[in-house]
Amino acid sequence: MLMIGCHQAKKYYGAQEVLSEVSFDVYEGEKVGLLGGNGAGKSTLFRLLSGAEPPDEGTVSLRRGAKIGVLDQIPDYGDDRVEDVLLGVFAEALALQTRLRELESEMSFAEGAALERLLKEYGEAQEGFERSGGYEIQSKLDAVASGLGISPQQRQRPFAELSGGEKTKVSLAALLLGEADLLLLDEPTNHLDMEAAAWLESFIRDSAATIIVVSHDRYFLTQTVGKVIELEDGEATVYPCGYTAYREEKEARLVRQFEEYKEQQKVIKQMKEAIKRLIEWGKQGDNPKFFRKAASMQKALDRMEKVKRPVMERPAIGLSLQTEERTGEDVLVLEGVRKAYNGRTLLSGAEALLRYGERAALIGGNGAGKTTLMRMVLGQEEPDGGELRLGSRVRVGYLAQEEAPPADRTSVLEYYKEHARMEEGEARGRLAKFLFYGKDVFKPVAGLSGGEWSRLRLAVLMRQKPNLLLLDE
Structure with missing residues (x-):
């Protein structure tokens, strides 16, 4: 049965055409990879599919009554415990469970017609509780939380205290527990450690839901999708095969x-x-x-229907890692560094040495303290013990994990000129090296895709010419 029918859908932002007569079908149970370069329109198409925005022309139709789940931005759950965030998915079943307890208490004192009325309501509530999967709540929650590496201790922590990776995992867990008919997953492996990513691969393969995934993780796509929709120059091309094919x-x-x-x-x-x-x-x-x-x-x-000249090779960003001056031989030194956060020990006696010219990968599970260590290198946090010191003449550049673009109408060109401290002519030339051509420089920063926003931040970072570069996801 057809889950999604997209017919000649067009979408404009201002005068710019983002999607041009996009057409494709997705059937129930299909696992689809949605691919395309930064700014190709993937996030825009997701908004059309989720119903968040309508197409300007054409149609996007979904199966009647289909329940949709979307993973894009991390929601704000405030100070709610992780356990409460996950249980919130089952609000209807839990409300029925509460009503059942109330009815049991009332029935212990009722008699005659009142008792019959309560018994009837109790039976209806029990049927509803069973239909909504109430008896499987705990087992489902435990299975998904365990698969994504959300520990019992972590489930008792406030959501606001979690790291970016931990928040992503909790949001993904809540989405998967919702058992939607259609899942739209935007970069679901971002911030997931290897074990959690492997579990998610298995979940997607075994799920009966229709799932559309945006991802730059080639291995993940190879393991999960059986159909590919590629967005290029605003148009969609459908490949009825897996990622390798x-x-x-x-x-x-x-x-x-x-x-x-x-x-x-x-x-x-x-x-x-x-x-x-x-x-x-x-x-x-x-x-x-x-x-x-x-x-x-x-x-x-x-x-005559003209054949478009195909682009055999897309341009790459002109990344030039130039520095003002070189550092000393020892760039970063950790000696017995200790750090705890909200009562949790992240680092205990950490020792490390990074020398001039070395490239290091900082790996570890979500919440292990990777971002906290980077913040200590930047001087934004202090170690609780031990010593962390930078070598001589070190200039640190940092690309943060969670940094939202400004919400005003600042353009790409204005943002770059301000942060790179450069005149317009030179700024436009520099931005072109990061694939912001022509009218692209007048796009509002708030409307950039995730990849475009990262490119712009990277362009600013390269202008600062750091000799120690920290890249967080």
């Missing part, structure tokens, strides 16, 4: 399209030359037949 088929399709383009260009050139000759002959012989023939050929040329 998609890559092979795309390469073969580009080669075919390029050959078709070259052959068509030869035909177009020949037709244009013939039209030119006919017009010249018509002028020389004052013969209207040649003009009619030329006009007929021109109409045929105008009606």
